[in-house]
Each structure stands twice: as C-alpha cells, then as structure tokens.
Amino acid sequence: MNTQEKKQAIEILSTLYPDAKPALHYGSPYQLLVAVVLSAQCTDERVNIVTKTLFEVAPTPEKMLLLSQEQLERYIFSCGFYRMKAKHILSATKDVVEKFGGEVPHRWEDLVTLAGVGRKTANVVYSVAFGGDAIAVDTHVFRVSNRLGLAKGKTPEEVEKGLQKAIAKSLWSKAHHYLIYHGRRVCHSQRPNCEACALKDICNYYEKSKK
Ligand code: SF4
Structure with missing residues (x-):
C-alpha cells in the first residue's frame, strides 16, 4: 500500500463509519x-x-x-x-x-x-x-492494519508506530475507532468478508489472496 492508498484507506473508512466511537460505558x-x-x-x-x-x-x-x-x-x-x-x-x-x-x-x-x-x-x-492524539492497537487494529498494509508489524507497538507515520496526527484517535469497526463488521479474524469490503482494491491481503 503506497502513501496515497493509505490516505485513501482512511478516507474510505471515515465514510463507512462516520459515527465510530467507543462502545464502553463510563462516567469519568x-x-x-x-x-x-x-x-x-x-x-x-x-x-x-x-x-x-x-x-x-x-x-x-x-x-x-x-x-x-x-x-x-x-x-x-x-x-x-x-x-x-x-x-x-x-x-x-x-x-x-x-x-x-x-x-x-x-x-x-x-x-x-x-x-x-x-x-x-x-x-x-x-x-x-482527554482528547489527546493517540492510536491504541488492539487485536482488531493490529489485524486490519497488517492485512491492509496500512501498517505492518509483528507487535502492537510496531503497528502503532507504522500507523502514526501513515495517518495525519489529527486523525489518529478517529482511525483507531474506524479500524475497530471494520475489524468487527467486515475484516473478521477467521473469515474476512473481502468480497463485500470497500477497501479490497487497495488491500494487500486481498491482492495476495487472488494470486
Ligand atoms: S479486503 Fe479483506 S482482508 Fe482486506 S480489509 Fe477488506 S476484509 Fe480485510
């Protein structure tokens, strides 16, 4: 995935999940x-x-x-x-x-x-x-980032560093939620639903799976 495609991936995800937000309930x-x-x-x-x-x-x-x-x-x-x-x-x-x-x-x-x-x-x-700029890498973010080629890495920290380079700082927190939503809804760990995925044309995993 080149720089332009990485930018495009975040744009597509933002269109797919404009309301992405944390699902955990908390009061403080x-x-x-x-x-x-x-x-x-x-x-x-x-x-x-x-x-x-x-x-x-x-x-x-x-x-x-x-x-x-x-x-x-x-x-x-x-x-x-x-x-x-x-x-x-x-x-x-x-x-x-x-x-x-x-x-x-x-x-x-x-x-x-x-x-x-x-x-x-x-x-x-x-x-x-606290509204800070950060990208938390959980299991969904790790999997989807590696498959897409948005950020490759063997550890969450490597992926976090890659995402920080690939994504504008102001979008880090949003991107975290986008990737979680995509992992839960489309890019499942066992059977990713690639045919229905809006990112398949720029996805490394999909490209390799066709060969
Ligand atoms: S094309 Fe497949 S592997 Fe790539 S992001 Fe979409 S669901 Fe995941």
Missing part, C-alpha cells in the same frame, strides 16, 4: 481506565454489564480501594482473566490515589507509569477521556 476518566483494563480478551458488551454493577459499588478510586482483591474478582469474574485484571485495577488505582491525588493523570507519560497499565490502555484513556 477513572471508570474508563477500569473498563479498558477489563476489555482485554472480552467483549465491550460484557464489560458494560460488569461495570454497571461494579461502578455502583466502586465508582471512584477511593471506593475501589475499599474492595479486597477477592471481592473485586467476584464482580469482574465473567470478563475472563479476572485475577490478573483485578490485580492490575487495584495496583493502578493505588497509583492514581497515592501518586496523582485520586485523579487519573492527563499526560500520556504519566498514564503509562500506572502499575498494570500498558500502552494500549494508556492510549485509549489519553485519546478518549
């Missing part, structure tokens, strides 16, 4: 942080069900820290990987309270220092909660 940057941690290997729908109850009991960092690891695990059990997620939520929350006065930090450099918070979570919180 802190709640978004918790929801994003829970969303790893789990659907947004399931996370929204779990957080509806969890945020009634623990809507703030201070209230969250009143829960023991075991109590939190019981609330988030159905999201999968619940032990690890509970550990990450509690350690990040402790950092938010002890190092940032109970407020999730606005700066990306601070977000990534929170215990249990990786680049993906930091990028989502930074762009969605």
